[in-house]
Amino acid sequence: MSFEQLVEQLKSHLRARVGCSDDEIRVVRSPLRVSPLGAHVDHQDGLVTGMALDQAIYLAFVPRTDARVRVTSLNFEGCTDFSLDSIPPLVPQDWGNYARGAALALVRSHAIYLGLDAVVMGTMPIGGLSSSAAVGVAYLLALESANGLALTPQENIELDRYVENVYLGLRNGVLDQSMILLSDRDCLTFLDCRTMEVQRIPTAASPADYEILVVYSGIRKALVGTAYNNRVAECQEAAQLMLAWSGQPSTNGNSRLRLVDPGIYAQWGSRLPAPLDRRARHFFTELERVREGVEAWRAGDIGRVGELMRASGASSVHNYESGSPHLTSLYEILCACPGVYGARFSGAGFRGSCVALSNPAYREEIEAFISAHYPAKHPDIADWYSVHFCHTSEAARLIA
Numbered sequence: 001m002s003f004e005q006l007v008e009q010l011k012s013h014l015r016a017r018v019g020c021s022d023d024e025i026r027v028v029r030s031p032l033r034v035s036p037l038g039a040h041v042d043h044q045d046g047l048v049t050g051m052a053l054d055q056a057i058y059l060a061f062v063p064r065t066d067a068r069v070r071v072t073s074l075n076f077e078g079c080t081d082f083s084l085d086s087i088p089p090l091v092p093q094d095w096g097n098y099a100r101g102a103a104l105a106l107v108r109s110h111a112i113y114l115g116l117d118a119v120v121m122g123t124m125p126i127g128g129l130s131s132s133a134a135v136g137v138a139y140l141l142a143l144e145s146a147n148g149l150a151l152t153p154q155e156n157i158e159l160d161r162y163v164e165n166v167y168l169g170l171r172n173g174v175l176d177q178s179m180i181l182l183s184d185r186d187c188l189t190f191l192d193c194r195t196m197e198v199q200r201i202p203t204a205a206s207p208a209d210y211e212i213l214v215v216y217s218g219i220r221k222a223l224v225g226t227a228y229n230n231r232v233a234e235c236q237e238a239a240q241l242m243l244a245w246s247g248q249p250s251t252n253g254n255s256r257l258r259l260v261d262p263g264i265y266a267q268w269g270s271r272l273p274a275p276l277d278r279r280a281r282h283f284f285t286e287l288e289r290v291r292e293g294v295e296a297w298r299a300g301d302i303g304r305v306g307e308l309m310r311a312s313g314a315s316s317v318h319n320y321e322s323g324s325p326h327l328t329s330l331y332e333i334l335c336a337c338p339g340v341y342g343a344r345f346s347g348a349g350f351r352g353s354c355v356a357l358s359n360p361a362y363r364e365e366i367e368a369f370i371s372a373h374y375p376a377k378h379p380d381i382a383d384w385y386s387v388h389f390c391h392t393s394e395a396a397r398l399i400a
């Protein structure tokens with residue numbers, strides 16, 4: 001389906017549902033994201049990289065004259081319906097949580113009174129591409145537009161952090177919403193999660209030399225309640241121990257591995273008990289891979305970026321121990337695939353997708369290689385996995 005057809009589909013649903021005219025309808029496009037390097041270091045205030053994809057969440061809406069928010073989805077059943085005056089608490093596993101969370105984040109910090117009627121849809125299978133942050137950002141931008149607010153990307157990053165950390169209870173970092181709100185076409189976004197300093201880095205390589213390969217594993221499972229929050233706690237415990245051993249001031253239980261100087265890690269890291277030693281090893285080696293990868297990207301050395309992605313994937317498997325049998329198989333298959341520069345888990349890596357950088361000349365071989373190996377190893381997902389060749393795009397914004 002073309003972009004125009006997709007937007008028209010959303011608009012016609014909204015016209016049919018609320019009887020509005022075409023020129024009243026506004027549309028937000030909020031891209032999905034990948035992170036070539038910088039796995040699971042954002043919640044420790046580390047260094048991350050990412051890109052916004054040409055696959056997105058689209059939200060068509062009309063502002064209302066009262067405080068009601070009514071949303072339907074082309075991907076999920078039912079209607080999310082609430083008032084800004086009394087926003088209901090989290091409903092486990094419900095797609096309406098993102099609208100409620102975004103509304104709550106805004107109501108707490110800004111004078112907003114007007115709700116909206118909206119229809120939302122995503123263009124990719126859910127998992128590993130941060131559709132949750134993309135949809136959260138889409139609701140934020142729509143509610144801000146309906147209420148005449150103009151917020152900076154940094155303010156929206158903090159609002160979406162509230163949605164994820166407080167409303168949804170996931171102790172994640174700011175990688176997802178930052179890439180969605182700060183990225184640009186043909187650039188790698190490099191973010192320091194401690195200072196929030198951002199660089200959008202073009203590459204000396206030609207856009208014809210690489211594309212972004214996303215392979216959806218066919219596995220979909222909720223992120224909250226998985227090992228994600230446990231890993232965050234382990235990283236914090238490792239930081240706490242090293243800070244204490246080296247006589248650093250106490251952080252009152254709010255330690256982050258980024259507070260640990262690499263020299264202190266070199267001196268004290270070997271004392272860490274398992275598995276904290278592996279979590280810290282992942283953090284410090286990933287920071288080096290991010291720094292080197294950013295320079296390789298800038299210089300146009302996509303092959304080297306790919307090698308670093310493989311090393312990042314291996315560290316996720318052996319040190320961070322995220323992954324799942326399906327995702328680990330996919331990662332191994334992609335690493336052996338002709339035309340793939342490098343691959344790793346996309347996102348948290350407990351479900352969802354793998355991301356790779358690939359050579360556009362090898363599209364057919366890549367599809368054939370994956371279909372020859374992946375479903376044979378995991379017949380349960382044979383009807384569910386999918387292969388997508390993607391490109392970069394610009395950040396989330398109102399497009400109509």
Ligand code: GLA
Pocket residue numbers: 035038039040041042043130172173174175176347348349
């Ligand atoms: C998920 C989280 C992010 C980040 C990645 C792993 O996408 O939402 O904050 O931690 O996993 O890099």
